[in-house]
Amino acid sequence: MLKIAVIGLGWWGSTIIKCLQESNIVEIYAAVDIDEKRGNFICSKYNLRYYKNIEDALGDIDVDAVIIATAHGLHEEMFISSLEANKHIFCEKPFALSSKAAKRMITGAESKGIIIGIGHERRYEGALEELKRVVDSGKLGTLLHLEFNASYNMMVNAPPTGWRKDPREAPAGMMTALGVHQTDFMQTLAGPVKSLNSQLIKRSDDFPNEDVLTIQFNFKSGISGSLTSLATTPFYQRMTVFGDRGWIENREISNVDMPDPARLMWCAIDNEIHTRTFKMTNTVRANIESWASAVMGNGSYRFSNEEILHNVEILEAIVSSISSGQEVKIS
Ligand SMILES: NC(=O)c1ccc[n+]([C@@H]2O[C@H](COP(=O)([O-])OP(=O)(O)OC[C@H]3O[C@@H](n4cnc5c(N)ncnc54)[C@H](O)[C@@H]3O)[C@@H](O)[C@H]2O)c1
Structure with missing residues (x-):
């Protein structure tokens, strides 16, 4: 099982956790949200390890991969920090807000042989x-x-x-x-x-x-x-x-x-x-x-x-x- 930390526990991050409850391929193990009240609520509901900051989740050696489900302007920097921490990355849409950012993210992932996930489930x-x-x-x-x-x-x-x-x-x-x-x-x-x-x-x-x-x-x-x-x-x-x-x-x-x-x-x-x-x-x-x-x-x-x-x-x-x-x- 791939052990995942979900970054961002708003509408979509919490939907993702709910959708993956029955999975025997991925385990949602931890979650991050700067909103402590929301973070504690969702993490106690699903029995997850809670982190307030992405850096702490990225420093957790038990986290294999992250799912980035935050506002669009945060995708690029969270993706790059996750790459630097050698985590696999699934990023919600839109992947990035500019092609320059997208190229930087993809080049970084390719240089580490990382397979990028993207939230176009349709x-x-x-x-x-x-x-x-x-x-x-x-x-x-x-x-x-x-x-x-x-x-x-x-x-x-x-x-x-x-x-x-x-x-x-x-x-x-x-x-x-x-x-x-x-x-x-x-x-x-x-x-x-x-x-x-x-x-x-x-x-x-x-x-x-x-x-x-x-x-x-x-x-x-x-x-x-x-x-x-x-x-x-x-x-x-x-x-x-x-x-x-x-x-x-x-x-x-x-x-x-x-x-x-x-x-x-x-x-x-x-x-x-x-x-x-x-x-x-x-x-x-x-x-x-x-x-x-x-x-x-x-x-x-x-x-x-x-x-x-x-x-x-x-x-x-x-x-x-x-x-x-x-x-x-x-x-
Ligand atoms: N694939 C789909 O069909 C689908 C559907 C809805 C939303 N989305 C995408 O999901 C992403 C999130 O959307 P949403 O509607 O859940 O947004 P939201 O505003 O409801 O949730 C974002 C969460 O991120 C948290 N957050 C903000 N800054 C943070 C930080 N620095 N570190 C950690 N957490 C932080 C906020 O507290 C909030 O709980 C967007 O990219 C959106 O486009 C995808």
């Missing part, structure tokens, strides 16, 4: 695994266009002064909350992005920042794509892939707050519509266990470092395009 959803299988099978013919939407008003009631509404920590509307999962999945279907154009505007009075994000993508493969992410509408998530022989569409009515099924529909050249429903599964556990297995030398992990880096390059290009109003190329 790749382990049954409906998305099946969607990718259909796309990769060639049944849709020549791929034309990806049309994705990830919208959720989850941040409307978040404190107005917290990091989630600070554009330095959470730039480009809902990109760091939701959109980075979508762009991660888009690149597994269409490959790397060549250029993109994005726009962020304010429409609803319910949100202090801009709430309507739209992005147009040109992938190097010649496929085009679009992503819409609205911060002030109820949960809506759709991923549609169009080819010249058919289309396939995933409608998610579930997320971690709403354990409902996902519905996959596809249509081939004969115009017959097929529908299949996928129950929600513990994808957080599937992702972390698959990373931990790879760390322990069993099997390979689904994410390459190139993809982890490229997803940060896409985020950076979106932020740059919003601010310049221009198309941004990714070299």
